[in-house]
Amino acid sequence: MAGSTNKxxxxxxxxxxDRFKYEVASEIGVPLSDGYNGDLTSxxxxxxxxxxxxxxxxxxxxxxxxx
Numbered sequence: 001m002a003g004s005t006n007k008x009x010x011x012x013x014x015x016x017x018d019r020f021k022y023e024v025a026s027e028i029g030v031p032l033s034d035g036y037n038g039d040l041t042s043x044x045x046x047x048x049x050x051x052x053x054x055x056x057x058x059x060x061x062x063x064x065x066x067x
Contacts, residue, residue, distance in 0.1 A: 020052060020055075021048060021052060024051050024052050024055065025048045028047055028048065028051055030044045030047060030048050032048060
């Protein structure tokens with residue numbers, strides 16, 4: 001994430017979030033690489049973030065439901 005100004009609310013989770021981001025990108029077919037990704041469209045980058053949020057919400061809902 002070169003040049004990123006985002007800061008994790010829980011810094012200890014940064015590595016796990018990075019791995020999750022690349023996992024999600026791979027699942028949805030976005031060619032995200034470590035380093036420069038300026039050749040990706042806003043739609044591609046946004047879809048990675050959006051799908052990450054969707055998966056995190058689903059995981060939290062399962063946890064809240066005791067599953």
